[in-house]
Amino acid sequence: MRNNLLSWQWQGYSVAHRDRRNLLLHLFTAPIFAAGLAMSLAAPLFAGWLALPGIAAMLAVLVVQGRGHRDEASAPVPFTGPADFVTRFVAEQLVTFPRFVLSGGFRRAWHATTTV
Template structure:
């Protein structure tokens, strides 16, 4: 799937897959942690700080584990991943684009208030 189609597809069902108040609160905390860990990973890799890079990966993975706990609270589960590449693309797009867009467009707040 091309990037533009993937962005559109992910956005189309995002609010439906993110209705649980627990999941919404987990995401508002865990996604920024993931993004910070991703930036820290790149900084650590470019500066040669391998221990820092490992810590960054551990923090990012912990964020994803928390989010998977939140997703288990949802009535409608996201579509299964079709491949490793699909997993990586969807994960990075959700963390770095779709969820921030969800928050900035006010959808996160509306969803929390609605539940």
């Protein structure tokens, strides 16, 4: 795991998120990841069957966003291990990408390029 993960991730986020297709993929899949995580966490409390679609949703988002990052000019920083991967991915979905949208970073990145 990285020290100061959120500030570290934020510093390089706009560089790694410039491709319109990847931006759209993130826009539609980040909420799906959050819903999948909520379903998985709620499963033991409410209905165990919620875990399976929740995990499936999170895995689908992982695959889709991974493919979206292939189109980016700047590759993501390599992961240092499983804990680094999990913490970075969850932080991106729940904190960094919403912050990117709300701060105007998404809009700026969208207008900086013309291809989808």
